[in-house]
Amino acid sequence: MTAMSTMASEYELLTPETVASYIATNPTLAELVDASTLEVAEVGDGNLNLVFLCQDADGRGICLKQALPYVRLVGESWPLTPQRVLAESRSLSVAAAVVPHLVPAYYGTDEDRYVLAMENLFGWEIWRSKLNRGEIHRGVGALLGEYVANLAFSTSLFALDQMEVKQQTAQAINPELCRITEELVFTEPYIEHDNNSFVDELAPEVAALRSDACLRSEVGLLKHRFMTAAEALIHGDLHTGSVMVRSTDGRGDARVIDPEFCYYGPVGFDLGALIGNYLLARGRAAVLYRGAEYCEWVAGLAEETWNAFEANMRRLWPTRVDQTWTDGFLDAWLQQVARDALGFGGCKAIRRIIGLAKVSDIETLPPDEHLRAATMVLRTANTWIKERQQLGGVSAANEVFLEVEAAVMQND
């Protein structure tokens, strides 16, 4: 761990064996569970952290998340400050105030060992896994639109004094985590890079993307916007693997997790992360669940999330602190956010096909289906990015997919 020595002092990483004694010595946590009867499982499937799910003999639980000092997927060659747990606690604290029903309860952060404690979501499951199995969870898309709108409004110039926003923006810079997005989402997929990989049959599609000067300059504009548009404290990594889901009596419920990429950025980036990942699920659905009710439901997710986002922004709008933001401004700003969402959504989908971090939606498909789904995703994303100014909003997202799907299926 020499690579991190300049970034943070050495600290002890937790193991399933040491978690109980760690909890026993922390008064706050020791009250939440009985450390002497604790069962602990390390379940971190992400790239940056250890995650311990703990349950005592009485069924009480706690989840500990400890930041690793490097990018797990790449290894110790990519050091990363563990202080990003402070970013996560920042976002969780804000969300606890404005959307407590959409995030896990937050129990505090150990800034010496970079450990964050939160609710153990027993019985919940990562949304992506459920999407992969073709499960319908009605209403989840709308809850995520509500999450984005409330977080965006409450941390922006619409709800806070300008002085407060500027100080928060400066305090919340998160350049190391942002760099991961900048490189993996906006740069590497469009150039030759060792981090990229894709099946040989996809090479012509990838070559076409890379030689498309218009696409490249639009992706550049989106990258520039990601790096300079400090609109609100955004989640920063809001894909379907950052959402826990369950359904009760046919209604889906959601908890947003893992906001460690949060920083002041463009609001459309969170919406784009969602609709880009809906597109990946839609690609899978088109080749695995064709004609099923599930397929129809996935096709409607982007619009469901957008409509809830817009409805919540309009609900909150009368409470804005500065009346010089007129109603006409809101309409114009929403249009800009929708365009951003389509563009960022396209970038988020493309990187999952070409770049370093793949997704199970596409990776677990049999070869023929994989190629068809990946092709649909790339072509749809390309159109979203290049035509986002003309498409007229997120409701067009699915229409673009349907056209691409028809062309791809006809060619088979």
Next chain:
Amino acid sequence: MTAMSTMASEYELLTPETVASYIATNPTLAELVDASTLEVAEVGDGNLNLVFLCQDADGRGICLKQALPYVRLVGESWPLTPQRVLAESRSLSVAAAVVPHLVPAYYGTDEDRYVLAMENLFGWEIWRSKLNRGEIHRGVGALLGEYVANLAFSTSLFALDQMEVKQQTAQAINPELCRITEELVFTEPYIEHDNNSFVDELAPEVAALRSDACLRSEVGLLKHRFMTAAEALIHGDLHTGSVMVRSTDGRGDARVIDPEFCYYGPVGFDLGALIGNYLLARGRAAVLYRGAEYCEWVAGLAEETWNAFEANMRRLWPTRVDQTWTDGFLDAWLQQVARDALGFGGCKAIRRIIGLAKVSDIETLPPDEHLRAATMVLRTANTWIKERQQLGGVSAANEVFLEVEAAVMQND
């Protein structure tokens, strides 16, 4: 001065009588001039500072600028941190490295008494005064485009590592000074406010602006962009009163001063400040210098500045640090900057007719000429703001003026 007690500890303001002894006790400054033979004049005509021009018996000079703890024009009721001299020294230091030929030499800052020392520009004069007299200074417009391009490029993601830009952006926040612009430029002119004033004959024009929902939402978008688009360290107040000018052998030379409003903002704002103030000069020229060579020259200033800005950006472009900013991206980004420049230029011109801080270009005109020039400015600015997406660039700025001018003159 009780209002400032929470903002900065009390500090002694300089007077023409105390400047010599202040310089004598400062080793760096004492080497630059002979304090024992110093003549001192306080010439601050701005709103925020004391400015002392000093010259010794040998003709050597120095300029001291001391920040007042309040807005001079409003008085002690609007307190303002004197730490803004640190913002000015930040900008002067950067400019000294990248455009040393376009700024006064910088001698250092006294952070205890908020005094900044720089070159005394003997024989130079504020550009606005020269414009008011109808003086031509060829090439000054191009020098200012060069200034904006070099400052923007060298402090942006195009020249610096992303980590560096984010840390600089956070350190350079300047919320108190930005608030002045936000309120005086983007808010007050469009609502009833005690700070506003204009002649009665202009009331119908002002009422039309205020009831124009489209204009209001576009001004809102521009305000939002001013408050969230952290592209580069911009000057922040680059009007023709922030430029010192002189000519030698028919060639104009320029020094940019007063960068205390600097912060990471949209590059088009500096260009907009220039072309908005060119518009004010153009309005004066249309009623005072009609048909004269001067009038033609002023009409070409916006394009001259833009062309130099673009040429310098293109000259620097091959040195950018991240090749994922493609040539196509530069074209698209320049188009966006041009649109911003027209929009911000319109806002900067309108506030000078309606809002708190007026300009001599318009204020010193006789009543009939004042009304005609002010009307031309307001209508041109309105079109720039609302049609900036369609106008196709800064070269259209003057065409819009010519149409407005013809209509206003015909009505007389």
